[in-house]
Amino acid sequence: MVALVRTTDRGLFCEAGGFYIDPWKAVSRAVITHGHTDHARWGHKRYLSSPTGAVVLNARFGRQVEGLIDALPYGERQRFGDVVVSLHPAGHVLGSAQVRVEHASSGETWVVSGDYKTQDDGVSEPFEPVRCHTFITESTFGLPVYAWRPQAEVMAKMNAWWRANADAGRTSMVACYALGKAQRIMAGLDPTIGPILMHGALARCTAAYREAGVKLPGVAVATQESVRAASGRAMVLAPPSAVRSPWAFNLVKRNAVKDLATAMASGWMQIRGARRRRSLDTGFALSDHADWHGIMSSIEATGAESIGVTHGAIGPVVRFLNEKGKHAFAVPTRWEGEAGAEEGGGTGEADGDDHQEEQGLLLGEGGDA
Amino acid sequence: MKRFAQLFEELDASSGTADKVAALVRYFSSAPAEDAAWALALLTGRRVKRAVNYTQLYAWAAETSGYPEWLIGESHGAVGDFSEVLSLILPPPTAPADLSLREVIQGRIVSMARHEETHKKAMVLKTWDQLDQRGKFIFHKLISATFRVGVSRLLAVRALSQVAGVAQEEMDHRLMGEWSPTAEFYRSLMRPPDEGGDGRGVNWNPYPFFLAHQLEDTAFIGENLGPVAQWQAEWKWDGIRGQLIKRAGRVALWSRGEELLTERFPDLLETADRLPDGTVLDGELLAWENGRPLPFADLQHRINKRQPTGLLFADVPVIFRAYDQLEERGEDLRARPLRERRAILEGVVRRFGGPLLQVSEVLEVASWEALAELRSGSRDRNVEGIMLKHLDSAYGVGRTKTTLIDSPQRAGWWKWKVDPYLVDCVLTVAQRGSGRRASLFTDYTFAVWTGPQGGEGELVPIAKAYSGLTDQEILKVDAFVREHTTGRLQGGGGRLVEPRLVFEIAFEGIAASPRHKSGVATRFPRMKRWRTDKKSEEADTLGFVKGLLAQHVRSSGVKG
Known part of the structure; x- marks a missing residue:
């Protein structure tokens, strides 16, 4: 078996196709699985992403990627060198994709999952498993203690929490990542409880979702006026770094501790x-x-015969699969052991994802790059 | 269980006392008496006797969930809490039931304790199949006797007094002494206010303790504290701070942790009983022998026995060394200057004290230099250093906010601890932290060289430490550990680390210990500094460390 994809110092590389997947250094051809800044950076010569992924990239990087993105609709095949590439929904965020790579002559097929989730969140294209010989899966939450409850149940809890706060005159604030989590929550909140507001850093990603046709309730940018006018009934969504910041405390009246109830929405909260x-x-x-x-x-x-494990609980997942009689191997990534090393082509706004979050927790307020 | 699990979650999540009391009030106003009684027992620190051990639970959980034990172990590394890991990996119940707290404790845990293992296992499996994740979590905490929750007795009292509609002092009084967690007891707690007297009952609460600031460097004294004659100097005892209260013909002894210790020291109470009503003394509980305190461990041994036996009495006599008087014949003295309070204290103890109740002596010195000389001998006396109290200072509340350099006497009390031992050690093993730091490598093992010089021989561990670094430093060390792991320890998530990082480790004491490979045990080790300027071969040797031990033993022996 020839490795269709391997780790290099620039990122996952497909030599037969001459492209990289989510590279962290500038390359001539980058296939981008999704728009989180630990996967998508500016500075590459050409980009390939799903059409909705392109909307997200344009919203995040603007002129830095203008005219450089080739959009490939889900399921359509495009030839690169000796391989055929297609993208398939990963269910992670709007436009997120798994990358399927098929060797044109041998038919050997690999799928790189990128980040994915199997629950349909209602705002991103739902995950579809793709048959392949080798599947490279992420393993951020690759331990059996991580077992999610259905989204409807979690959102019902969040709405109940919001309602109780509103009835007590306390503004609610939920920390969530700017891309994906925020819009998922907006769609699941019950707007009859009170107004839904957001930190300015969430605005561009939210606009991208609307542009891509996702139906979201009306959400204005939170200001002292809009929060106070709601007299404690507002729900404010904000990036994790902003939740215990002066910005947050200035939004509410009198006593920040009594007048503001704070929460975080993340897998780590399990x-x-x-x-x-x-x-x-x-x-x-x-x-x-x-x-x-x-x-x-x-x-x-x-149906893969061979499973590559990357990003997260690599060791336990590989061992578990091998003990079950599968052929599993580790695919190292730059993130292993480089706590909070996020830099690169981020837009500077508070963004991030569960990968960085694990390390960021200890730092409290400044946790996000 | 749902109601109690909810209470636990609310107490666990809130940091403010008002929120905690509100959660307690919600619970106690709605829970049935037989559950509330058990909840109160647990909240005030009672334990249910452990019915099964970790090994058994692990094996049964592996079998029930179908996951290998090593995978549960890996999960433990990420979660940091045994009870929580098991609650998360076990399948949801197929026969869900909201068992009562009383049923879980009495009907399951207590009743299975006297049966053999097969019965225990059947009971545990049955309970797992009934409780949801939160219920299982509490069940595991209870069955392994590791249930702890951050509520002081005073908060519980406050909540109960609100629910019952009686004064806090009266509720406090009702909760004193021995009681069993029965519905009858709980109902009697909740009875309407008692008739008679002024209706207020007796206040058994201690005053808030006044705390000292730490003197960080000796130069500060000369520059800021003024003449030594304005200060009262005493030994800083290494015991348990407490308040001894005599009111309405009864004695109460409180620790600084607001724990009522009254029943643990019957011999001391006999003496204290002679004190006049309306007396409150602040002082230190010490295990005492031949004119000097015994090591703290001896005292702790005694504290852990609820009903000390005669043998232990003789072994570890406990005395109360009083250093302040807060109340005299019912009058609050705290606003009066220390010199007046001290005079009153000395008078009271001279009249009513005895071998078990004495004043903490004042160190008479003519100069700061003479005091520094006394302090340098602290270790030989089993004391931690010296306390400095301004003679004009009032008895404040907690640690005063003001540490104004221009008015150090406003800070009132200072502790001038003896300098710790300092040894440069090499980090050799890192383990994940627990709780807040569960996913980071924050607990370290430190080693020194066995050869005649640093870099020679092998590295042998002398201390484990997890405190002293900033969050930023922890992240750096964590990243280093992940990149420089050379192996894993068996069981648990310990990593062997390339011996490259050097830390200055401070510790308070050192003792010979045959149980440790190095032959020494250190007391209160912590990281003083990360010596990024040092290479591992510049770390200290075991010979150097044993030299400290020799000094310590020799000086103790001479003056004992």
């Missing part, structure tokens, strides 16, 4: 220790990554 060290009032375990069962069922569904 764990009590992670909730506690955030010093927030509560946490909602809502993740855009597959949980343990999601990873295992996806692996089954691909």
Whole structure:
């Protein structure tokens, strides 16, 4: 078996096709699985992404990627060198894609999952397993303690929490990533409870979702006036770094502790220790990554003989699969062991994803790059 | 269980006392009496006797969930809490039931304890199949006797007094002494206010303790504290701070952690009983022998026995060394200057004290230099250093906010601890932290060289430490550990690390220990500084460390 994709110092490389997947250094051809800044950077010569992924990239990087993106609709095939590439929904965020690479002559097929989740969140294109010989899966939450509750149940809890706060005259604030999580929450909140507002850093990504045709309730940018006018009934969505910042405290009246209830929505909130060290009032375990069962069922569904494991709990997942009689191997990434090393072509706005979050928790306010 | 799990979650998530009391009030106003009684027992620190051990639970959970034990172990590394890991990996119940707290404790845990293992296993599996994740979490905490929650007795009292509609002092009084967690007891707690007297009952609460600031460097004294004659100097005892209260013909002894220790020291209470009503003394509980305190461990041994046996009495006599008087014949003295309070204290203890109740002596010195000389001998006396208290200072609340350099006496009390031992050590093993730091490598093992010089021989561990670094430094060390792992320890998530990082480790004491490979045990080790300027071969040797031990033993022996 010839490796169709391998790790290099620039990122995952497909030599037969002459392209990189989510490279972290500038390359001539980058296939981008999704718009989080640890996967998508500016500075490459050409980009390939799904059409909705392109909308997100344009919203995030603007002129830096203008005219450089080739959009490839889900399921359509395009030839690169000796391979045929197609993109398939990953269910992670709007426009997120798994990358299928098929060798033109041998028919050998690999799929790189990128980040994915198996639950349909209602705002991104739902995950579809793709048959292949080798499946490279992420493993951010690759331990059996991570088992998500259905989204409707988590959102019902969040709405109940919001309603209780509103009835007590306390403004609610939920920390969530700017791309994906924020819009997923907007779509699941109950607008009859009060107005939904957001931190300015969420505006561009939210606009991209609307542009791509996703139906979201009306959400204005939070200001002191709009928050106070709601007299404690507002729900404010904000990036994690902003939730315990002067910006947040200035929004509410009198006493920031009494007048503001804070929470975070992230897969890490499944764990009590992670909730506690955030010093927030509560946490909602809502993740855009597959949980343990999601990873295992996806692996089954691909029918792959060989499984590459990357990004997260690599060791345990590889060992577990090997003990189950599968052929599994580790695919190292730059993120292993480089805590919070996020830099690169980010737009500077508070963004990020669960990968960085794990390290960011300890830092409290400044956790996001 | 749902109601109690909800209470636990609310207490766990809130940091403010008002929120905690509100959560307690919600619970106690709605819970049935038989559950509330158990909840109160747990909140005030009672334990249910452990019915099964971790190994058993691990094996049964592996079997029930179908996951290999090593995978549960890996999960433990990420979560940091045994009870939580098991609650998360076990399948959801197929026969869900909202068991009552009383049923879980009495009907399951207590009743299975006397049966053999097969019965225990059946009970545990049955309970797993009924409880949801949060219920399982609490069940595991209870069955392994690791249930702890951050609520002081005073907060519980405050909540109960609100629910019952009686004064806090009266509720406090009702909760004193021995009681069993029964519905009858709980109902009697909740009875309407008692008749008679002024209706207020007796206040058994201690005053808030006044705390000292730490003197970081000696130069500060000369520059800021003024003449030594304005200060009262005493030994800084290494015991348990406490308030001894005599009111309405009864004695109460409180620790600084607001724990009522009254029943643990019956011999001391006999003496204290002679004190006049309306007396409150602040002082230190010490295990005492031949004119000097015994090591803290001896005292702790005694504290952990609820009902000390005669043997232990004789072994570890406990005395109360009083250093302040807060109340005299019912009058609050705290606003009066220390010199007046001290005079009153000395009078009271001279009249009513005895071998077990003495004043903490004042160190009479003519100069700061003479005091520094005394301080340097602290270790030989088993004390931690010296306390400095301004003679004009009032008895404040907590640690005063003001540490104004221009008015150090406003800070009132200072602790001038003896300098710690300092040894440069090499980090050799890193383990994940727990709770807040569960996903980071924050707990380290430190080693020194066995050869005649640094870099020679092998590295042998002398201390484990997890405090002293900033969050930023922890992240750097964590990243280093992940990149420089050379192996894993068996069981648990320990990583062997390339011996490259050097830290200055401070510790308070050192003792010979045959149990440790190095032959020494260190007390209160912590990271003082990350010596980024040093290479591992510049770290200290075991010979150097044993030299400290020899000094310590020799000086203790001479003056004992």
